[in-house]
Amino acid sequence: MEMLSGAEMVVRALQDEGVEYIFGYPGGSVLHIYDALFQQDSVSHILVRHEQAATHAADGYARATGKPGVVMVTSGPGATNAITGLATAFMDSIPMIVLSGQVRSDWIGDDAFQETDMIGVSRPVVKHSFMVRDAKDIPEIMKKAFYIATTGRPGPVLIDIPKDQTAPNVKNPYEYPKKVKMRSYAPVSRGHSGQIRKAVEELMKAKRPVIYAGGGVIQGEGSELLTKLAHRLNFPVTNTLMGLGCFPGTDPQNVGMLGMHGTYEANMTMHSSDVILAVGARLDDRVTNNVKKFCPGAKIIHIDIDPATISKNIMAHIPIVGPVHQVLEEMLSALDEHGGEPDQKALERWWEEIEGWRKVHGMRYETNENGPMKPQQVVQALYKATKGDAYVTSDVGQHQMFAAQYYQYDKPRRWINSGGLGTMGFGLPAAMGVQFAFPDATVACVTGEGSIQMNIQELSTCLQYGLPVKIININNQALGMVRQWQDMQYGGRHSQSYMESLPDFVALAEAYGHVGMKITKIEDLEGAMNEAFALKDRLVFMDIYVDPTEHVYPMQIADGSMRDMWLSKTERT
Amino acid sequence: MRRIISILMENEPGALSRVIGLFSQRGYNIESLSVAPTEDSTLSRLTLTTFGNDLKIEQITKHLNKLIEVVKLVDLTEGAHIERELMLIKVKATGAQRAEVKRSVDIFRGQIVDVTSTVYTVQLTGASDKLDAFIGAIGETQVLEVVRSGVSGISRGEKVLSL
Numbered sequence: 001m002e003m004l005s006g007a008e009m010v011v012r013a014l015q016d017e018g019v020e021y022i023f024g025y026p027g028g029s030v031l032h033i034y035d036a037l038f039q040q041d042s043v044s045h046i047l048v049r050h051e052q053a054a055t056h057a058a059d060g061y062a063r064a065t066g067k068p069g070v071v072m073v074t075s076g077p078g079a080t081n082a083i084t085g086l087a088t089a090f091m092d093s094i095p096m097i098v099l100s101g102q103v104r105s106d107w108i109g110d111d112a113f114q115e116t117d118m119i120g121v122s123r124p125v126v127k128h129s130f131m132v133r134d135a136k137d138i139p140e141i142m143k144k145a146f147y148i149a150t151t152g153r154p155g156p157v158l159i160d161i162p163k164d165q166t167a168p169n170v171k172n173p174y175e176y177p178k179k180v181k182m183r184s185y186a187p188v189s190r191g192h193s194g195q196i197r198k199a200v201e202e203l204m205k206a207k208r209p210v211i212y213a214g215g216g217v218i219q220g221e222g223s224e225l226l227t228k229l230a231h232r233l234n235f236p237v238t239n240t241l242m243g244l245g246c247f248p249g250t251d252p253q254n255v256g257m258l259g260m261h262g263t264y265e266a267n268m269t270m271h272s273s274d275v276i277l278a279v280g281a282r283l284d285d286r287v288t289n290n291v292k293k294f295c296p297g298a299k300i301i302h303i304d305i306d307p308a309t310i311s312k313n314i315m316a317h318i319p320i321v322g323p324v325h326q327v328l329e330e331m332l333s334a335l336d337e338h339g340g341e342p343d344q345k346a347l348e349r350w351w352e353e354i355e356g357w358r359k360v361h362g363m364r365y366e367t368n369e370n371g372p373m374k375p376q377q378v379v380q381a382l383y384k385a386t387k388g389d390a391y392v393t394s395d396v397g398q399h400q401m402f403a404a405q406y407y408q409y410d411k412p413r414r415w416i417n418s419g420g421l422g423t424m425g426f427g428l429p430a431a432m433g434v435q436f437a438f439p440d441a442t443v444a445c446v447t448g449e450g451s452i453q454m455n456i457q458e459l460s461t462c463l464q465y466g467l468p469v470k471i472i473n474i475n476n477q478a479l480g481m482v483r484q485w486q487d488m489q490y491g492g493r494h495s496q497s498y499m500e501s502l503p504d505f506v507a508l509a510e511a512y513g514h515v516g517m518k519i520t521k522i523e524d525l526e527g528a529m530n531e532a533f534a535l536k537d538r539l540v541f542m543d544i545y546v547d548p549t550e551h552v553y554p555m556q557i558a559d560g561s562m563r564d565m566w567l568s569k570t571e572r573t
Numbered sequence: 574m575r576r577i578i579s580i581l582m583e584n585e586p587g588a589l590s591r592v593i594g595l596f597s598q599r600g601y602n603i604e605s606l607s608v609a610p611t612e613d614s615t616l617s618r619l620t621l622t623t624f625g626n627d628l629k630i631e632q633i634t635k636h637l638n639k640l641i642e643v644v645k646l647v648d649l650t651e652g653a654h655i656e657r658e659l660m661l662i663k664v665k666a667t668g669a670q671r672a673e674v675k676r677s678v679d680i681f682r683g684q685i686v687d688v689t690s691t692v693y694t695v696q697l698t699g700a701s702d703k704l705d706a707f708i709g710a711i712g713e714t715q716v717l718e719v720v721r722s723g724v725s726g727i728s729r730g731e732k733v734l735s736l
Binding site: 185 | 582583586587590591594598628631632635636638639641642643644736
């Protein structure tokens with residue numbers, strides 16, 4: 001058997017897992033591993049400028065490809081800088097492996113230089129974690145880590161590696177396990193057939209049905225089947241923020257995103273429904289509003305891989321625990337077996353009602369004659385310039401909601417955002433990860449002047465690797481979402497929501513070796529977009545000034561039901 | 574409602590902290606906890622008592638089951654079960670009280686396991702409420718020190734929690 005050092009084992013295991021990229025930053029306790037990386041070229045290491053960015057880049061890569069993202073950081077501050085990225089991936093169930101260096105085993109607990117109890121610090125934000133106590137265990141630990149991260153409900157797994165376990169002079173036999181056997185971990189592989197048949201009965205009886213599809217459909221590779229099911233039944237479909245793209249955004253059956261900033265018709269459809277087929281969704285607080293007033297007449301069929309998600313916030317009448325892909329497939333054959341059709345007359349009436357709601361709001365907003373442009377116009381211009389076929393990453397805030405509302409995602413894995421944790425600073429590094437995965441694809445990062453500054457140092461990484469990301473900086477010179485809440489709930493007192501002394505983003509982009517553009521007039525927008533996207537091999541930073549007073553609508557009214565919404569600054573339901 | 578959850582988990586470093594961490598991070602309470610390896614040294618048996626309605630307990634058990642190191646678990650209070658807790662208690666025992674304490678120990682079927690001229694150390698086993706009752710009977714002013722093991726539990730009959 002081949003004899004390898006711990007460091008070589010780590011790298012060989014990455015190769016054996018077929019890892020293309022590892023995002024990281026070197027430091028004392030991982031130097032042995034970096035030396036082993038240097039001596040091979042099948043795994044490419046991407047040097048970021050901050051460890052948080054490494055985690056988001058790996059995360060973006062994972063969301064765009066479905067493959068796990070891999071990160072390497074050193075002990076202490078390197079490791080703690082990865083925490084936000086771990087938490088982001090954990091909340092959105094993204095498969096990720098983080099390899100963190102640790103001080104020598106015999107120094108652990110002595111407050112050694114750059115020592116942090118990373119297993120302890122990361123515990124609430126990882127699916128699982130391992131500490132390497134013997135270099136011999138590295139192949140098995142790596143195998144288990146990848147297995148746990150990518151199966152069941154995916155999530156990040158951390159491996160903490162003390163420096164002495166990677167010492168180049170200590171060699172052990174290396175054999176990468178072909179299979180994992182864990183008596184305490186067996187993700188569900190099939191949904192309960194009886195429950196699936198019961199669900200089909202319920203769907204057939206429904207008069208006001210809706211399919212509510214979340215990020216789990218994308219993660220569970222169920223988009224095609226969900227689309228097939230929805231078309232077969234002619235039921236309306238609404239997507240969560242995380243589920244956008246799992247059912248085509250431009251499909252007439254799509255009533256749009258639901259929840260806090262969901263469309264009027266999506267929220268009305270949900271509230272008035274009699275059967276909700278929730279697939280890979282969490283029924284979280286951004287969707288349900290007040291749980292006591294949630295969809296009073298609806299029976300809930302809930303499909304999810306994670307039993308703990310079912311009946312956590314809202315009781316499910318028909319729970320189905322299983323992989324979305326398998327359950328939907330079986331549901332389709334159960335439909336064939338059943339042979340019946342949904343109540344067409346009722347569905348016709350239901351669609352008439354939905355069309356009526358569609359006419360009410362229809363995502364309208366007022367444009368300014370001669371005044372500053374609206375952020376919605378920017379997203380619509382982006383949609384046009386990219387022909388709706390870009391990978392769009394976003395940061396967090398108003399621009400994120402506009403990008404979710406006004407860009408129609410027709411394919412899964414195209415819309416990449418931090419939905420659960422809401423991590424500002426996610427967008428640019430995530431875009432890097434996507435661009436690495438798909439070097440020829442158009443990748444746009446929709447951001448704001450607040451968020452972009454939380455990881456702006458990555459402009460340097462983009463230069464190093466020639467990543468032609470297009471940054472759409474929707475600049476309203478304020479922390480827009482904070483400001484919106486302060487307008488609506490704090491009497492317009494804008495406590496700390498201004499961004500004073502903004503940098504000259506054009507000069508900044510140029511200083512990093514990129515192209516910068518400043519756009520202040522709506523008539524320049526389309527031309528500038530086309531010009532930017534024509535620069536196929538350059539990063540373009542588009543600093544676009546928009547109306548700072550704009551709000552995101554619709555917006556659910558706190559503690560109300562799903563149908564209680566503000567539709568503009570003056571109209572409410 | 575009070576519940577006794579019994580968990581079989583991998584006897585590995587860090588496993589216990591994951592169980593405890595789960596309770597604090599999700600806002601659940603642990604009333605008592607006892608843990609030790611089983612006859613199979615790769616497994617630990619952990620018993621904890623907590624309070625909650627059916628929904629909350631369902632969430633707790635689901636989340637516990639998600640922990641990678643948890644192999645199996647059971648809510649003992651769902652069926653017939655035996656519950657025991659060990660208490661060592663030091664009580665003042667001088668003058669007339671000496672006989673009084675001795676009587677109480679006998680009534681509760683405890684044992685005096687150490688004696689000085691002023692102090693009895695009593696060992697008592699039983700369900701938690703029996704131990705509470707003993708402290709009540711002795712009177713708090715008499716109590717010098719209390720050590721309780723936390724609840725251990727096992728199902729009645731042929732039902733077993735094993736691999």
